Amino acid sequence: MNLVVTLFLVGLLLLAAEVFLPGAIAGIFGGLAMLAGCVVAFQEFGGSGGMVATLVALALLGLTFYLELVWLPTTRFGKKLIVQSTVDATSQPPLALAADVVGKPAEAITPLGPSGYVLVDGRRYEAFCQTGHVAAGEELRVVGLDNFRLIVTKT
16 A cells, blocks of 8 residues: 555656656656556455555645646736747748738749749749749739748739
């Protein structure tokens, strides 16, 4: 009985340590310790004792998850563990405003097969041609914007 209780306590401590330690190693070993406690309980106390130990292990596991995932984040200590700030910046400036480029003529400065670079009002943009391959120097028209490129078509 002492071995079963010890394995369960070690498992719970390792599962609790998982909150503070990087990686999943402590949690894995905690789960294995609790599983070993259940195996020992089946060996020492038979089927009914093993089932009781398994139910206790599952209840303790559920309680541990509840405390770590629901209760701890609401405490003052738990709020210090969780990043609360957000970043309102973007990693890249917007490509262009749709009103400034859609409908304007563009010139292919590299071959578009179907992606390449175009020149619109003297400014270089990455572009995607909906109508397929385009040779350098061809005249195109901007029909839309994608996330990081213009969408062009042959005129």
